Amino acid sequence: MTHGSKFLMGCFTAVFTLAALTLVPLQAVSAAEAGPAAVVNGTAISRDAFDRQMNGVRQSLVQSGRLLNDVQLRDVKKRVLEGLIDREVLYQAAAAKGFKGDSKAVEDRLADLRGRFDTQEAYTKALKTMNLTEDILRRELTQNSAIEQFIDKELSKGISVSDAEAEAFYKERHELFERPERVHARHILAAVAPDAPESEKKAAREKIAEAQKRLQKGDDFATVASEMSDCPSREKGGDLGFFGRGQMVKPFEKAAFALKPGQTSDVVETQFGYHLIQVMEKKPAETVPFAKVKETIAEHLKKEKVKKVVEDFVSKTKTQAKIERTPVDEL
Structure with missing residues (x-):
């Protein structure tokens, strides 16, 4: 696999997966459309999108030497589907607030991606192998950007971490800052x-x-x-x-x-x-002084707070949304 292909798959990872499973980059051969995997407030999540995610998960498991039994595979399918639904919920909320994503940043990323391939033909072939087109990739990256804007400007508003919180974490997790x-x-x-x-x-x-x-x-x-x-x-x-x-x-x-x-x-x-x-x-061997890691700790704790806020927002929003799921045994 070329460096460009690996980067391409990384571009397509969902921004947030609020189920316990973190979705991996997409890599798949297209599956025939057989109805949507889910519908969120009238917007369909395609079976192709679900299959791409599942194939990425399968490849990751194979590479790590893990095999799933039927019960575990069913659970993974449920988590992948919920991750896609969570993302759609977030995107719809972002769109409702007027966030459209940073088109320049998206185009810059696509240009960077093209540059990682030796030829346009190689780039197009890599997209086709993953059942993608540049338009699909552009749409997904734009949606991801809109979600990021929504989280940064709306959901993260007012979230901060005090020095006392950072110092408490440093003391409680002191083993993280011990260097052998x-x-x-x-x-x-x-x-x-x-x-x-x-x-x-x-x-x-x-x-x-x-x-x-x-x-x-x-x-x-x-x-x-x-x-x-x-x-x-x-x-x-x-x-x-x-x-x-x-x-x-x-x-x-x-x-x-x-x-x-x-x-x-x-x-x-x-x-x-x-x-x-x-x-x-x-x-x-040494213990890294608090002053050297304070900002890193604060950033970590803020991300954890933001993650919790996002999880709570999605959980609440899903209870108010009209969501139709295809049974995972049919996916």
Whole structure:
């Protein structure tokens, strides 16, 4: 799948899913129309729209290795359908208040999307594969934008988070702000599989030995990594960034955390092959001060408040709406 196709599917995710299940990006082959999946105040939610969402959910489950039994699948269908109904309720409320979406932002997003494909033909083909047209995509993005405007300017009005609320969250969830010891390292890898023939392992050992000789002669680590490493990090001179314990395989972790900044390891063998590791920086375990995370906490708490307001609004509005649902066993 191309990068453009992945982005295209991401564009089509529903703005809010107020059921417990978060809807995933759409990806589907079109299904024949067999009547609407639901009707909200006279506006139909097409079976195609439902099928696109369900196919996205199925693909996500397959990729995660999860299989659903019939009872679980039925429950997922119910949640997907309610998510689509929730979105339609929000859009109708937004339209009633005069929100039309930001057309310029939508067109900019579509232009960005087109630019992610090598040709117009590839773009059109990707849309067709997902049973979409640009007009459908434009309509959905515009509706999403209108919903966002409605939530930002109407439902979120007056919602704020005090310093006291933010500090209380910081104290109650202090474990979220504890950073373990971390190292910033780079490496050179001579890749070879654990079950590779001895001849391949010998070649990998010779390669890492040659890299080690260059380092011992004083060659720059990043230069040697960019020229000899088999890891994609070679594009950054072997730089792996900061990592904590448990993020790397054990032999690699043990060697990296044993080094002092500026030191380079001897050859380290892992399931990926042979490594030379250089630690650039170490940071001890610490608790992030409240002042550094106050704004992030406040933003999180505000989003939670807005989410609750939206959920309550949709729940109340649905009780006053005329909603017809196709039984999920027929979807």
